[in-house]
Amino acid sequence: MLKLRPSSRISQKLSHVLGKQGFQVTTYARPDDLLITRGQNARLFDDLHKKEYIDFTAGIAVTALGHANPEVAKIMCDQAGKLIHSSNLYFNPECLELSEKIVEKTKEFGGQHDCAKVFLCNSGTEANEAALKFAKKHGINSSPTKQAILAFENSFHGRTMGALSVTSNPKYRAPFGDLVPGTEFLNVHDELTTLSSYISAKKDKVAGLIIEPVQGEGGVFPVPAEKLLGLRQICNDNNVVLIYDEIQCGMGRTGKLWAHSHLPPAAHPDIFTTAKALGNGFPIAGTLVNEKINNALQVGDHGTTYGGNPLGCAISNYVLDVIGEDKFLAEVTRKGELLSHRLKKLQQKFPAQITDVRGQGLIVGAEFTEAPKDVINEARNLGLLIITAGKSTVRFVPALTIPDEDLNSGLDIFEKAVEKVYG
Known part of the structure; x- marks a missing residue:
């Protein structure tokens, strides 16, 4: 994971900002050690904690063309x-x-x-x-x-x-x-x-x-x-x-x-x-x-x-x-096949823990036998952001523009997280 090096002045300011969380209505449970400050396509950055993440959430299937898309800006x-x-x-x-x-x-x-x-x-x-x-x-x-x-x-x-x-x-x-x-x-x-x-x-x-x-x-x-x-x-x-x-x-x-x-x-x-x-x-x-x-x-x-x-x-x-555009949609299909193929290979390694892989394109779910909270947390520690769906499903909805390199790197991290929890 790339380590970021913001100035001490910026770190102090961000630390002060994170301390304002007590003013928010109690409707969300968020990790205290994560403050998203910027993004680039399928990556998110936390300048306070000096961390970079591959993002498989895309703002919950929102940033389809990636974070900080220059043309959108x-x-x-x-x-x-x-x-x-x-x-x-x-x-x-x-x-x-x-x-x-x-x-x-x-x-x-x-x-x-x-x-x-x-x-x-x-x-x-x-x-x-x-x-x-x-x-x-x-x-x-x-x-x-x-x-x-x-x-x-x-x-x-x-x-x-x-x-x-x-x-x-x-x-x-x-x-x-x-x-x-x-x-x-x-x-x-x-x-x-x-x-x-x-x-x-x-x-x-x-x-x-x-x-x-x-x-x-x-x-x-x-x-x-x-x-x-x-x-x-x-x-x-x-x-x-x-x-x-x-x-x-x-x-x-x-x-x-x-x-x-x-x-x-x-x-x-x-x-x-x-x-x-x-x-x-x-x-x-x-x-x-x-x-x-x-x-x-x-x-x-x-x-x-x-x-x-x-x-x-x-x-x-x-x-x-x-x-x-036909070419764009064809790329989504191709990336979705890559994603599903790798998840099914992981399922073969952990058949007692991963019972199903399902979805279409770049909306895919990996069904676990129990709530995958530990896998989610371990993945975050290793530099990957993923989310759940239902009671025991890990949901994969990355940016449609995610490069193959980031898709594969994120899946490498996910596999390491599964191995760490269940290995």
Whole structure:
């Protein structure tokens, strides 16, 4: 690991900054010996503790084009000198360009075939809130009783009250009491006939169904294509709006522009959501809909103060241009195969501890027989940042631009950490 040598003055200042952690609300448990001060592509630096890390987290699948991307920095600087915000009372050219680009690239790269419009907002949970509201509005237009939302066990859709209502984990839900009524959770492993019977029996009450094509926070579980195709047909049969949450698994993460780009048009959603990588770290998100959903909406049905601001849209226009290229996506697939191959070789060495390796592209999970906290901590000590998902999964979501050298070096460290804990 490269040892950094900041001046004593800088070290004193950073040490003082770290001491301010007591002023933060008690919602996170962070390591006390880590203060991220800067980054470069797939590496992060802690100038206080003089450490450098290979980063397999990418800000939780956010910095797809790497930390401190120079072109993103230039765009931010140039746009900030022109216009950052003007409100949604007026058009701005960056927002209009992004709106057209995200719809057209979606169709060009095999995503939602009837994609028509986008609502721009600021975060994944806001994008999902909009999706739920749009689905409910469509349902209520059909019948006042058609308001319920179906979601799936092992899901994660956000922390606001609506998004939390369709997030199944009791750890996130229980502390906040009653949530949005009319939400029920299904088991994604149930047979399609079982799911069809259940949804058909409730079709007069159900407005929408939301699912992640790859369940990210739940442990990196890709939902089988035949299941998504079947759910699409069930939703068609029962006038239920189908929503795909692509907050984490979209924007090139699986080797396609969208995770549902791997599916035939017959499995495409009515609504899908994106965020995280869309702004490479700048807060921006989108809820994309077909004409059926757009026709259910009226002026004033939804809104956002910051959504579609020129700065965020200028960045996202660049991000989409880079990721929305066949060569770029092919490289994600190739790197994903390298990652999965090496993890499966490690699984062969530790079959009693690593029970599964699964995922697509550069969203991969290694399932352990127990919570891998010790492996995570040892990896950090050796210079690698990784995170968990679900109860016992190590999640690998590095920058899509990670060089092979860093990918292999990070996997070397991960292997050493596993050997140290279990060897």
